[in-house]
Amino acid sequence: xxxxxxxxxxxxxxxxxxxxxxxxxxxxxxxxxxxxxxxxxxxxxxxxxxxxxxxxxxxxxxxxxxxxxxxxxxxxxxxxxxxxxxxxxxxxxxxxxxxxxxxxxxxxxxxxxxxxxxxxxxxxxxxxxxxxxxxxxxxxxxxxxxxxxxxxxxxxxxxxxxxxxxxxxxxxxxxxxxxxxxxxxxxxxxxxxxxxxxxxxxxxxxxxxxxxxxxxxxxxxxxxxxxxxxxxxxx
Ligand SMILES: NC(=O)c1ccc[n+]([C@@H]2O[C@H](COP(=O)([O-])OP(=O)(O)OC[C@H]3O[C@@H](n4cnc5c(N)ncnc54)[C@H](OP(=O)(O)O)[C@@H]3O)[C@@H](O)[C@H]2O)c1
Numbered sequence: 688x689x690x691x692x693x694x695x696x697x698x699x700x701x702x703x704x705x706x707x708x709x710x711x712x713x714x715x716x717x718x719x720x721x722x723x724x725x726x727x728x729x730x731x732x733x734x735x736x737x738x739x740x741x742x743x744x745x746x747x748x749x750x751x752x753x754x755x756x757x758x759x760x761x762x763x764x765x766x767x768x769x770x771x772x773x774x775x776x777x778x779x780x781x782x783x784x785x786x787x788x789x790x791x792x793x794x795x796x797x798x799x800x801x802x803x804x805x806x807x808x809x810x811x812x813x814x815x816x817x818x819x820x821x822x823x824x825x826x827x828x829x830x831x832x833x834x835x836x837x838x839x840x841x842x843x844x845x846x847x848x849x850x851x852x853x854x855x856x857x858x859x860x861x862x863x864x865x866x867x868x869x870x871x872x873x874x875x876x877x878x879x880x881x882x883x884x885x886x887x888x889x890x891x892x893x894x895x896x897x898x899x900x901x902x903x904x905x906x907x908x909x910x911x912x913x914x915x916x917x918x919x920x921x922x
């Protein structure tokens with residue numbers, strides 16, 4: 688299969704690449720990195736340096752890759768530099784909000800825009816973004832983290848909207864959002880002490896859960912939001 692992993696040097700992205708390479712010698716993996724230089728080199732793997740929040744960068748990427756069976760976007764941010772997610776609205780900062788939007792929502796829109804010709808095919812294919820349950824409006828009982836939460840809610844709406852358009856245009860693409868659970872990566876490091884014992888996922892387990900979903904989901908699951916445990920999450 689021809690697979691594109693966006694954000695391949697991230698915790699979840701790199702676990703996905705490792706698993707896909709080990710799983711099948713026939714898999715061809717294309718992956719993007721941004722600032723962090725990739726360490727993993729493999730004959731089945733090609734790297735591209737892309738800022739996926741830039742229209743021109745994503746347009747250039749789309750010229751480089753062939754028809755794709757699976758696209759997974761594992762790019763995202765929760766904190767940056769000394770900016771941490773807000774505990775209250777009084778901590779809201781417009782630059783931090785805009786950074787959340789441009790990292791957590793914009794890439795999926797740009798990837799869908801530029802790569803749609805590479806997905807339209809006669810065979811079933813997948814367009815997945817790693818989202819977060821915190822972006823579910825129905826599930827929001829705690830409040831807080833307003834920039835990250837709002838960006839993931841916007842991402843979820845973007846995915847749902849793309850799924851409807853592509854269904855109407857008779858794409859064979861199953862579009863879905865994936866919640867990895869709290870996973871041991873740089874993104875969650877500052878918050879891991881609050882995670883109950885046994886609830887912190889390894890990136891390897893999360894990658895396996897996502898690949899498992901890809902093996903069992905089909906067009907009837909287009910436009911849905913799934914957790915790492917296989918259950919559906921309300922939007
Ligand atoms: N870890 C968790 O507990 C958890 C929970 C729920 C949801 N998620 C979601 O899971 C996804 C993956 O996160 P992770 O935990 O694997 O975090 P991570 O290890 O920090 O990886 C994030 C990745 O995003 C890339 N990135 C950021 N801005 C970019 C840009 N403009 N262009 C291209 N790449 C960019 C980073 O690349 P550089 O380092 O090169 O900038 C990095 O590879 C995120 O969407 C996150 O919101 C994670």
